[in-house]
Amino acid sequence: MRCTITLIHHNTTLSISNLTFGYKRRHNVLADFSLDLPAGGVYGLLGPNGAGKSTLLYLIAGLLTPTKGTVTYNGVNTRLRMPSTLNDIFLVSEEFSLPSVTLKEYVNLNAPFYPRFSADDLQKNLDMFGLTGDIRLNALSMGQKKKVFMSFALACNTSLLLMDEPTNGLDIPGKSAFRRCISSGMTDDRTIVISTHQVRDIDRLLDHIVIMNMQHPVLNSSVSDIQDKLAFAVTNDKEVIANALISQRDINGCAVMLPNLTGIPTDINLELLFNFALEKPGELLKLFNTTTENR
Secondary structure, three states: EEOOOOOOHHHOOEEEEEEEEEOOOOOOEEEEEEEEEOOOOOEEEEEEOOOOOOHHHHHHHHOOOEEEEEEEEOOHHHHOHHHHHHOOOEEEEOOOOOOOHHHHHHHHHHHOOOOOOOOOHHHHHHHOOOOOOOEHHHOOOOOHHHHHHHHHHHHOOOOOEEEOOOOOOOOOHHHHHHHHHHHHHHOOOOOEEOOOOOOHHHHHOOOEEEEEEOOOEEEEEHHHHHHEEEEEEEEEEEHHHHHOOOOOOOOEEEEEEEEEOOOOOOOOOHHHEEEHHHOOHHHHHHHHOOOEEEE
């Protein structure tokens, strides 16, 4: 089965079309992968290990060459590495290195590449993370380096920000500060894509959820659409548990996901939704009226 999700939006700026990519001597990580993301909002990119999430971010940023297919941002193929595209996309990869310079020197070297960089935004982000601007990058712990790098990335004010496992290595206060930074840095024309396994770190941030499984998207829906179709609760009612689409023991009872028959939105249990997507992707596709294709 080959699944393709296509949502038609007139304001779509990121378009991934029939993307195929594989590393040397390995099977394809992505095969005929298609996905359109409308401009604006925070996207959660979720999937199991090996689903191709990190690879997809690198392809979007134009850092890898697909075997087949294209990624276009604002109508331009990102692999062309055009200056107008490069200065409007920022990738915060899971693994990165920073030079042995002061933060001021780092900013002086890199900020000119991003025309909307704001020193005030950088300081605001550093303040949220409890860091000062007069620091030397090689004197920081890995967690502190990540906070500095994300502070700089957000301050560049690119319209597309890609983040791969941004909360890995952060302590609890750091994760809280990360959420505040993302919330304060959002604008109507900015798109942030966050790939993560730490779903509880970002669930309240998301406007839109994309779940990948077996090289393909099995869900691509706004949070409001998910809340319209599905309801989440914690219950001890045996009848409710028996009729749930999926259930999972919780400290206060049993967490359940059911069709939303009342029309009243509930908070999304992202972990439960993710598990359902992996266990029963076909049922999830049907719930969201997604076209499936057998080839």
